[in-house]
Amino acid sequence: QKEVEQDPGPLSVPEGAIVSLNCTYSNSAFQYFMWYRQYSRKGPELLMYTYSSGNKEDGRFTAQVDKSSKYISLFIRDSQPSDSATYLCAMSIGYGNNRLAFGKGNQVVVIP
């Protein structure tokens, strides 16, 4: 299933570094884009939600969407050890359509 591709490689960064994660997708019908954070033995938790191309900021987190390139990114500034988790991109075709298509996830480790 190649709808959403997320390079699943683990990522280790020192505390304070910028974390950069990205996903590509093939289905141009996707209009809503999300990033979820998943801690060990927990369910995914919504971090960012956007439906337009461009940037959206929320504190240390920035979500970026480029619909023309079918590419989305998540940036975490001033990373903290508490940011250590798996980050999943997800997308859906319409508002209220919660049939989400997920990427495989990136495990991020922030080293103190």
Added chain:
Amino acid sequence: EPEVTQTPSHQVTQMGQEVILRCVPISNHLYFYWYRQILGQKVEFLVSFYNNEISEKSEIFDDQFSVERPDGSNFTLKIRSTKLEDSAMYFCASRDRLNEKLFFGSGTQLSVL
């Protein structure tokens, strides 16, 4: 913050047995979902449920699967005759009418032997 509760956290069963996974969604939520994640794979949509009926289901959700909201608080996923390939983490999720945000439970790890 209110949360979605799933029980049990782990379920071990023999191939061919029936299992019921249980979820208590957040109390004022109206839309309910099951997703699953096979080890090392993506989280996959199974089914969505609204107003006491299935609103959408994936190709995975075949006749072996069923969902039910038996009372005002529980939401269950039943697998009639489990197969080895049903081994996965099953997540329940819910949302309210106005908010796009899905709340996920912590999952039930199903192991079919």
